[in-house]
Amino acid sequence: MRSITVALGERSYPIYIGSGLLQNTGERCIEAGFPQRSPLLLVSDSEVAPLYLDKVAASLRGSGYTVVSHIIQAGEASKSLAVYEEVITTAIQGGLDRSSAVLALGGGVVGDLAGFVAASYMRGIGFMQIPTTILAHDSSVGGKVAVNHPLAKNMLGAFYQPSMVLYDLDTLATLPPRQVASGLAEVVKHGLILDKEFAYWCREHAGELLALDPEALGYALERGCAIKADVVCNDETEQGQRAILNLGHTIGHAIEAVGGYGVFLHGEAIAIGMAGAALLAAKLGRDRAIYEDTVSMLTALSLPVRLPAQYDEDELMEAMMHDKKFKEGRMTFIVPDSIGAVSIVGDVQASDVRGVIAQLKKEESPW
């Protein structure tokens, strides 16, 4: 078992990565300090629950816990205020009290939603993440929890740290190939922003990663979590440097908002966004090789780097204006300086962004 500590003072917590961890969830809850007298709320979704909910609930009950569960419909559409209210109703009816905890068993949607429930129920109760996707390695580090508003993604939320993250690699074996690739987009992103060697390692080991080779995957998740943890620990509430983690997300979020959440998977949208950020880098005078290498890494991981023709440029620009990274009306982008290094660039010209989007829709090379 691999173990990483996210070092946030009195809010520090461990991430465990390994095989066969689910069956000891109850013991981990005791380790996390959740009292057995208080009910636990297990939140999962319609795809994950049939596979793992019974095993987790049995472990919790075996350790003396009362378990209430709430299963949401799988998919980004469940990250809504309406579903949030339904989960809260289950929590109240299940008798959750101020010493209770919420366990998020699933991917990023379950984690974000359950996390906002934990952050706001009685003004904050315990929280444990049990990610079952590769993508969730990203959202399980850093404490960003949220639900969507019809007008913008992740608009309502909090910075709220879990007490523990339990990452059972066995749960990844049932992931559909598109979900695997989508998750690897955030893994390679961590290399692209801060670790050149790791980024090229991902390209080199793309086959093993896509085949879910346990050794390669365990290393990639550990490295991805560790890079993210380093960034987060230096800027917990995203006052500054943490924004580099948003590489590819400005365009990516707009793609998700305009196309409808769920048309592109999150990692796929982010992959297109990272290709866009690399194009923007070239426009701003950086080496064109950044774009070429970024595209080759993403393509090796079976990720898209082009935008379908039906995406409207005006709608994408409008969606970006609502994006919360546009602080005080200016357009700010995370732009690669080289593979493994990025800058936060304020005052990016809207016309340059528009040009990038137009280029992303073309089949031919940008130069």
Added chain:
Amino acid sequence: MRSITVALGERSYPIYIGSGLLQNTGERCIEAGFPQRSPLLLVSDSEVAPLYLDKVAASLRGSGYTVVSHIIQAGEASKSLAVYEEVITTAIQGGLDRSSAVLALGGGVVGDLAGFVAASYMRGIGFMQIPTTILAHDSSVGGKVAVNHPLAKNMLGAFYQPSMVLYDLDTLATLPPRQVASGLAEVVKHGLILDKEFAYWCREHAGELLALDPEALGYALERGCAIKADVVCNDETEQGQRAILNLGHTIGHAIEAVGGYGVFLHGEAIAIGMAGAALLAAKLGRDRAIYEDTVSMLTALSLPVRLPAQYDEDELMEAMMHDKKFKEGRMTFIVPDSIGAVSIVGDVQASDVRGVIAQLKKEESPW
């Protein structure tokens, strides 16, 4: 102008109490550090907005701010998730960004709702309280923000500190007498829990307080805020001692939940709850004089100390079971030990609470 500092480290903030403060709201926002480039959201209600919103908005615009406003229907029913979502929509459409702030102009309902908006919009933006009721002196100190769930009051929220509280005593002149008395319930509560001298001072100066004498009221609000600030600063997220501020609230919240929010004003429900806590004290062996003095103070302030006959005991008991102060299934009450001193008593017998409720419905003396 009186000034108190709520000392919470890097989240410390000032409370200003005085006359004519509204017209300088813009300058205060600059002092609070809100940048003029980012829009401000002014939240108020249908009773307060016609009186003061234009004055505040004019001051803000005069200081160079863009102002978006959202006016909710006055009353506890607006402290709902549905209204919360409406305010968020206004914020998004108004272009609020991560440097923006929410200003709560009104009583506790406006403050709690707007505070939860500020705490969760883009995971937290700036927040200023501009209370226009006496009751709001209580909710403006301590950072507890929340909305109600149909099954329980204040169920969804956060601990989120404002950057500043601006208390213009001139706004209190238009308060209806019942609102004045309701507000004074929380003022005298601060005396009852921690300051014997101040509690008796309130009884002695009840006439001046009810008549809104500026000198008496300014002193009472300053003292009330200062006592609360002392408690909060030692226990920001209510891990322990802060619970003493809930004197009267366990029964009071149940009265509000069963009767429907808004039948009794909050302070009236709390007054009945404080009479109940004093009865419970007598049941647990404390001096009966605590009850006699508590009742005389509340009565002097024109507050109710009896429960109407139609309130059903079973419904009240059930409502208390959902109350978040019942940690891990046991009943915990804040019980006075004397005037100016209280204890947190765990394992209170349900039958004793039931007896207190029955007695609160009777006209005759309990002994």
